[in-house]
Amino acid sequence: MKEQLKEQIGNIQDNLWGMNKQLYENPELGDQEYESMKLLTAFLKEHDFTVETGTVHRQTAFKAVCKSGKPGPTIAYLAEYDALPGVGHGCGHNLIGTMSVGAGVALSKIIGEIGGNVVVLGTPAEETNGAKVPMSAEGIFDDIDVAMILHPSDQSYESGESLAMDAIQYAYTGKSAHAAASPEEGINALDSVIQLFNGINALRQHVTSDVRIHGIIAEGGHAANVVPNKAVAQFYIRANDRNYLNEVVAKVKNIAEGAALMTGANLEISNYELSYDNMVTNHTLSDVFTNNLKQTSKHPIHSEKKGSGSIDMGNVSQVVPAIHPYIGMNKAGLVHHTKEFADQTVSKDGYETLVSGALALAQTGFDVISDESLLTAIKEEFKYKNK
Incomplete structure (x- = not known):
């Protein structure tokens, strides 16, 4: 046959x-x-x-x-x-x-x-x-x-x-202001994204070796003299196993929320692609x-x-x-x-x-x-x- x-x-x-x-x-x-x-x-x-x-x-x-x-x-x-x-x-x-x-x-x-x-x-x-x-x-x-x-x-x-993977977007909304004349009036959304990256980099030491977290700043402001009122980061977060990946994603969520608290920005988390x-x-x-x-x-x-x-x-x-x-x-x-x-x-x-x-x-x-x-x-x- x-x-x-x-x-x-x-x-x-x-x-x-x-x-x-x-x-x-x-x-x-x-x-x-x-x-x-x-x-x-x-x-x-x-x-x-x-x-x-x-x-x-x-x-x-x-x-x-x-x-x-x-x-x-x-x-x-x-x-x-x-x-x-x-x-x-x-x-x-x-x-x-x-x-x-x-x-x-x-x-x-x-x-x-x-x-x-x-x-x-x-x-x-x-x-x-x-x-x-x-x-x-x-x-x-x-x-x-x-x-x-x-x-x-x-x-x-x-x-x-x-690897299991989640594609997650972290969008921060702050408040625009003149970066030199009245910076105290602004809430810098880009600072939140930077703190998110710093927090994730600190997390890498405390996850298993199979985990991969890699991302970009998709939006970070338009002019150096304007406090960015919106900043967006997109990450792929991966791990060998879906259950452990869920734990890592929860930890990154905590980091993202902490970054928002540090600057006073608002945070919206969403999946920008389907999870594998x-x-x-x-x-x-x-x-x-x-x-x-x-x-x-x-x-x-x-x-x-x-x-x-x-x-x-x-x-x-x-x-x-x-x-x-x-x-x-x-x-x-x-x-x-x-x-x-x-x-x-x-x-x-x-x-x-x-x-x-x-x-x-x-x-x-x-x-x-x-x-x-x-x-x-x-x-x-x-x-x-x-x-």
Whole structure:
């Protein structure tokens, strides 16, 4: 049956490559991926998927479903297709989208024999305001048994961890005054932001080493001779675990409120982007994928990388067994979020990555559907880790 999947990928690989190049040549930013969504969903419709768009009230999100009409688990492949400003597809989301669509189409061709269902989810804006967050919260994964996504990289790595993250804005409002003639009449909002930074820097000594707190002054005044009546700081706050991250965020809130008391400014705290949970890899599912990738790719697969960034796939992994491995494009040291990375996705190595990645995803879906004991083991691990 896996040979049939290989044949199915062979039948569509040139179509997938054409879509990959079209996405590369026409990059669209998060929540603006209208043409990208149309491109991927049109191909899915051609292959008998039922497609709904506007999922979770995100206009460029979609859910594509192909049912076998027979009992069996539901396999979900997650497609990303947002680009980066000034860089284009410097994170390879053009490959992510086409690998997931290719895997979904290939697997759909054999579920009439083996049972189960295939879902391809279009998940916009991973780089900024990831749609997987509301999808996870609003029950999109309730009828899905496993979820998979495959990310291009310089080399291949097993699915690992990511950091939970909150994106928090601290906006201070003070009172304007002439900074030289009547400074005593003013309340300096910028001083509050500066004290916030100082307090956070003092906090760093007293949190675990996995915590990352990094921010900017988004607004700090307009003229040196005017006491700033408004100042805004934006921070990403990250940690290995969501529960500990919540503790750190509470400590930063106390610092922010203390900075307001020090100057007399008013403070408003808000989330300026959606929060991402930490990735919990299902290692039973990951091992199956790794074994399949070893058969489809000639490149070595390294152990999981230590999590240093944040991904909205983390939220998915909290509600359903999930993996987020990396597939290499045969260029060690290649850096994400660069033009060089984007260009590699449409190279000869990029073509091989697309074909071998889509096939490994499809074969892993087949393994889950056809082996009831494997699915049981996957779900048991999920219950243990996520209780």
